[in-house]
Amino acid sequence: MQENTHKPTLRLLRRGFPDRPAFGTAVSEAIMLRVAAGELAPTLRLHRPARELAFSKHDRATAGFAAAVGAARAAGFNPVIRLAGGRAALFHEGTLALAWATDAERPTAGTHERFELIATVIARALRRLGVDARVGEVPGEYCPGAWSVNARGRVKLAGIGQRLVSGGAHAGGVVVVTGSELLRSTLERVYAALEVDWDPATAASVADEVSGVDLDDAEAAIVAELGERFELVDADLDGETLALAARLETAHEAAA
DSSP states (O other): OOOOOOOOEEEEEOOOOTTOHHHHHHHHHHHHHHHHTTSSOOEEEEEOOOSEEEEOHHHHTSTTHHHHHHHHHHTTOEEEEOSSOSSOEEEOTTEEEEEEEEEOSSGGGGHHHHHHHHHHHHHHHHHHTTOOEEESOOTTOSSOOTTOEEETTTEEEEEEEEEEETTEEEEEEEEEOSOHHHHHHHHHHHHHHHTOOOOGGGBOOHHHHSTTOOHHHHHHHHHHHHHTTSEEEEOOOOHHHHHHHHHHGGGGBOOO
């Protein structure tokens, strides 16, 4: 009897909004809401952001938030409010951003599986590039999480967060491909303002581990790894999603 090798379909979007980061975050939220409502099929955005500092709602509630926003802006980063929890995370032109929206009748029941899937995809993709990539938190890392992707168990290369809504979920991630010095120097100022302790030596990039790796290499590896599990279908943003994102944009602006 022949084994059924049919793979589930996953819509793949590459469109980013580097000059409008709050809107870009709102686009991911709009996709999540529409997937959860059954209006769109499961969708993954894989895009290249510009310089933005993604603060959590927890960060916004702290006494040092205004100073942290000021530190981000002084370093040339646009502050936004992220979809998922955790602490401040950084995006720049040497990073890749992932935003994965899925439907789920009982979103809480699949929380572990979603974390495991996106972390495994990222870790295996980085292994394709020669990185000793592992899943797990590095002591002292920024925006700590059990599903971070690290190298050698020593330095963090990617962070992952998750947001649940009725009928679905969003799993987001950022992979630092190049530019670890910019990451460290900026987060040192931002985390000092938030009064969050961390060890800058734990923040690194893929290129620190394997010299010469660039965004094209990392993106191709992630797509190849996704292709092992899903039937990828190139997609673009429709008018209804963009209109919803426009209505949601203000909520992601980090006004201090």
